[in-house]
Amino acid sequence: MKFKSISLLNQRLSRSLFAAAVCLTLPLAVYADNTVALSLETAKLDTAQPGQSETSTIPDKSQTLYGGVTKHDHLLGGSNNFDLGTSKTDANLQTEKPASDAASLYRLAVQKLQTGQELTSDEFRSLGAGCAGYESNRTFFQPIAKVSVVYRDSPAAKAGLRKGDKLLDVADDKDAKADPSIPRWSISCGQEGTTVELTVLRHGQQFKLSMIRWNIEDIKEADKRQLWEDTVRQLGYPKGGTYSGTNMNDLHLVSN
Numbered sequence: 001m002k003f004k005s006i007s008l009l010n011q012r013l014s015r016s017l018f019a020a021a022v023c024l025t026l027p028l029a030v031y032a033d034n035t036v037a038l039s040l041e042t043a044k045l046d047t048a049q050p051g052q053s054e055t056s057t058i059p060d061k062s063q064t065l066y067g068g069v070t071k072h073d074h075l076l077g078g079s080n081n082f083d084l085g086t087s088k089t090d091a092n093l094q095t096e097k098p099a100s101d102a103a104s105l106y107r108l109a110v111q112k113l114q115t116g117q118e119l120t121s122d123e124f125r126s127l128g129a130g131c132a133g134y135e136s137n138r139t140f141f142q143p144i145a146k147v148s149v150v151y152r153d154s155p156a157a158k159a160g161l162r163k164g165d166k167l168l169d170v171a172d173d174k175d176a177k178a179d180p181s182i183p184r185w186s187i188s189c190g191q192e193g194t195t196v197e198l199t200v201l202r203h204g205q206q207f208k209l210s211m212i213r214w215n216i217e218d219i220k221e222a223d224k225r226q227l228w229e230d231t232v233r234q235l236g237y238p239k240g241g242t243y244s245g246t247n248m249n250d251l252h253l254v255s256n
Contacts, residue, residue, distance in 0.1 A: 102126060113236055119229075121217055129232050130192035130213030132156045138169050140176045144201065145169045152220045155196070155211035166201035175244060175254070187231055187243045187251065 109123035133154020138145035147165040150157050176184060190196070192215045199208055216232070219225040234248050245251035 113233065119233070124229055124232065125215055125217040127232065128192045129216045129228070130190050130194065131188075131216055131219075131228060132196040132211050132213055133219070134161055136167055136169075138171070140173050140180045143169055149224075151224060154219070155214050156209075159209045159211040161198070161200065161209055161211075162202070168199040168201065168206075182246055184244060184246055185248070185251065187235075189231065189235065189241065189243060 105123060105126040109119055109126050111117075112119050112123065113127075131154075133151035134147055134156040135149040136145040136147045145167045147161060147163055147167065150161055150163050171186070173180075176182070190213050192213055194213050196211050196213060197208060198211075199206065216225060216228040219228065230248065231243075231251075235243055235251060241253050243251040244254045
C-alpha cells in the first residue's frame with residue numbers, strides 16, 4: 001500500500017508539472033500569433049524658422065550632443081555658439097606658386113645638363129624642347145625629302161602628314177660639297193609651342209601643312225623619346241635652330 005500511495009503521488013505530481021508547463025508556454029504562443037499592423041511614417045515638412053525648434057518633438061536635454069560641437073568650435077578658434085556661416089580659422093593658408101616651381105625646375109635641369117648629370121622626365125620637360133613628330137631622309141643636292149617616320153599621336157600625325165610623303169627642302173648642302181659620300185645628320189630642335197610649316201607633295205599634288213611643336217616628353221614611343229633626350233643631352237639647352245653633323249657627337253648649329 002505504501003508503494004501504491006507513492007506511485008499515485010508521483011502520477012499527480014507529474015500531471016501538475018505538465019499543467020504548469022502548458023500554462024507557461026501558452027502566453028508565448030499567444031504573443032507569437034499576435035500580428036502588429038505596421039504603417040509607414042508620414043513625412044513632415046520642417047516649417048521651423050531659423051533659430052527656432054519644432055514644438056512637436058523636443059529632444060531630451062540629455063540626448064543633445066553639445067559637447068562635440070563646442071569642442072570643434074573651440075579648436076577652430078570661434079565662440080561656444082558654433083555658427084557654420086561665420087566660423088573662421090586661424091590657419092595661415094598660402095597659394096601655390098607653379099610659375100616659381102617651374103623656374104626652379106628649369107634652372108636645375110640646365111645645371112644638370114652643364115655638369116653632365118642625368119635628368120628626370122620632368123626636368124627634360126621643363127627645358128621646353130619641342131619637335132613636330134616626324135623624321136625624313138633626303139639625298140644630297142636634291143630639293144625633295146621623303147618622310148620616313150611619323151610619331152604616333154604627334155602634331156605631324158594630327159596635321160595629316162603620312163609616311164612616304166615628299167617634302168620640299170631648300171637646304172644648300174654646303175657642308176656636303178667637300179665629300180657627298182659622307183652621311184650627315186640634320187636635326188631641327190625648336191621650342192615647344194612654336195609653329196612648323198611644311199610644303200607636302202602627295203600623288204603629284206602640292207599643299208601646305210601647319211603644326212605646333214609638342215614637348216619631346218609627350219612622344220609616345222619610348223625609343224624615339226630616348227633619342228630626342230640623347231640629342232638634347234648632347235646639344236645642351238635647345239635655343240632653337242638646325243644642328244648638322246656626321247654623327248651625334250659632332251652636331252653643330254648651322255642656322256638660327
